[in-house]
Amino acid sequence: MPRRTLLTGLAVTAVAVAGAGTAVAVGTGGERSAAIAGAVDPSVPKNVILMIGDGMGDSEITAARAYQGLDKPLRMDGLPFRGAMTVHSLGRTGSGTTYDPVPDSASAITAMATGRKTQLNRLSQGPADDPKAVGDNAGYVTAMERAKQLGKRTGNVTTVDFNDATPAGQLAHMSYRECFTPQDAAKDCAKETKKAGGPGSIYEQIIDSKTDLMVGSGRDILNRGTIDLPGTEHDGKSLEQYAKDASGYRYLTTKDQFLGVKSLKDGPVFAQFGLWNTDKSSHPREFQGSPGTKADEGLRDDDTCKVNETYPEQEVPRIDASTEKALQLLSEDNDKGFFLQIEGGAIDDEAHAAHACLQIGETLAFDRAVGKALDYQAKHPDTLVIVTADHGQAGQILSAEAPQMPTPPVAGDPASLSEDDKPAGRTRTLRTKDGSRLRLGYATSNRSATGSKRERHVGVQVPIMAVGPQAANIMGTIDNTDLYPLLTFAKQPSELPDTTKTVTVSGPATTVTTPGPAVTTPGAPVPGPTREVPGAPALQVGVAAPRTIRAADLRAGLPVSIVATRGGRATVQVQQHGRTIASGRTTVGTKGAKAVRVKARLKPAARGTALRVRVTVTAGGQTRTATAAVTARR
Incomplete structure (x- = not known):
């Protein structure tokens, strides 16, 4: 018999009418409590999309937003939950008692992908007192590996080569991040080669992972490395042939081939574009422009960024097109869900080169990919989208106006500035789309003394944004290792x-x-x-x-x-x-x-x-x- 229950008083819940995909845009003002409360969903997500802008710190985001025009917010500005993420790595001794405040991409992706810290240059592998020694792989199970164990589909999309630290860190465990091919590993990671009984080079491990979808650049490298396993059927074969034979990959090298894929039911896809280390960039850049120069030239405001008009003619899909296609393929007829990592890898490359225009162009391209992920999440609210960076970069936004002095110098005329007032390092002054002046400065390497053209990472916390189930867990200040339970579907609803x-x-x-x-x-x-x-x-x-x-x-x-x-x-x-x-x-x-x-x-x-x-x-x-x-x- 059912119980007769008197309902004279019931609780009213703290849930707003706004949906889980509600955007909270920058600078709109007004009361946001209801919109944010309505976006809270403590349930376990079905799908996770991790989006990493390599080197995309606050300065890089701010520069891209300013260049585009402050009246046109970025798509990532609409994510309702925001926080700050610390990203330090372990010190060189490996004891865990010291740390390095400036990580590289390898140690940073290790922390996110495995929930454990490591030293510079290591990929999803434990530290060692000797930085050149092989660490322990036990316990360094990556989010992508865990998703495959759960029966979910997996995808890895990047604008750089697969062996670059961020995409490789989800699939390979290696003491040195540049042991790309069997030949590289034989030289610098001898104990980890397959010939020595180890897991093999980075590319061999990527191929062996049988990830459902790989999309990136560096096409030529698969023909540069060969398998070194005497007495086996694969010995002497190229990495490309190994990918086809050992893992059943459909190896695709053109945009039309990739965008023409109808389903993953016919086997995993290995789509790799461009050429490795040639005058043709591994992945074409969105913008063209001049790199930063010494202060006298970089202070002039006559530079404008130009769209790369030759991009559509190259057989490389843009990152937003790759993202949209990846989401289509991973979600088709899929009841178990997926884990997808998307990297805007060239933001970091161009910041290293003090190339303001190209850095901004790659950030805006990555933001378009964020938009594709948010469009998908709005239709599939059981999807968690996280947008963040692995580390900070060198570029700083400097004042484009003359310094405030009793006798101010002439604006835009570097000759009227004293040496003390000129910014250090390299600078580039741009005209934004709305006609404002935007000056970026790069001063992390002494180019005049060493001849180095490579700027360096900086030790700062990075932004993190999210929407979807459990997205509220990124709020406040967290560490990059705190992402692991979210990325592995392991955090229980609160x-x-x-x-x-x-x-x-x-x-x-x-x-x-x-x-x-x-x-x-x-x-x-x-x-x-x-x-x-x-x-x-x-x-x-x-x-x-x-x-x-x-x-x-x-x-x-x-x-x-x-x-x-x-x-x-x-x-x-x-x-x-x-x-x-x-x-x-x-x-x-x-x-x-x-x-x-x-x-x-x-x-x-x-x-x-x-x-x-x-x-x-x-x-x-x-x-x-x-x-x-x-x-x-x-």
């Missing part, structure tokens, strides 16, 4: 603290029938969008549902009790991972209470599936929303 507030329904007590105990949902009242009627009492809404229900019983209908302070129209939704799996509409009578059943079908996991019941009531020109949590079990 519960709101018990701050229950009772809402008493006016009028006579109303009795409704609900199987099981009455459940009140913790939280505090949060108003949804309203059209207030002058003099009308505030609408209050509550919802109750069983704490648990068998999946089989869901087919007969989930019992939901609705209470409201006024009669009106009610929409009831049952959501799983942010996606609505069942819905219905009803009317709450003038007595302000209603019991309904909502039928749903799902296959819960062995330990249960978290559901959220969402009720929206409109009455008297006002709208309020309340939710309740339900666990469906086998």
